[in-house]
Every structure is written in C-alpha cells, then in structure tokens.
Amino acid sequence: MTAEINSYKQVVGNAIFEIGRRLKHVKENDLAHGEFIPWLKKVGIEHTTAKWMMLHNKKLFLYKKTAIIWRFLCLFQVYAQ
DSSP, X not given: OHHHHHHHHHHHHHHHHHHHHHHHHIIIIXXXXXXXXXXXXXXXXXXXXXXXXXXXXXXXXXXXXXXXXXXXXXXXXXXXX
C-alpha cells in the first residue's frame, strides 16, 4: 500500500508541474491582458489554484536548474584540483 501511495504522489506531482507549465504558457502566449481569469473559469480552475500550480512549476524549474548548476560546480572543483 505504501508503494502505491508513493507512486500516486509522484503522478500527482508530475501532473501539477505539467498543468502549471501549460497554464503559464497560455497566460503568457495565448491570451490578451484580462482574459486569463475568464479562461480559467471556462476550464474549471480557480484562479488561486492556477497561481499555486504556476508557482509550483516555477519553483521546481528553479530547483532543477540550481541542482544542475550545483552538480556542475562540484564536478568542476573535483577536476580543477
């Protein structure tokens, strides 16, 4: 049961990341100013939920980017010595 719960947690986390990424894209590329909230109502997503998903997406993106840079710097230090 624990493995199943953890598996579903991963699926949900990935879904939130992908939805946030797509919401951000729609907001920035497909809609004019002032159209995002009415569009969210059409797709059945609360504005606060959309903001949270887009923020989650941004934080995860920054975390992954930081982790990649950190690994690179660690490798650089090892080989520089």
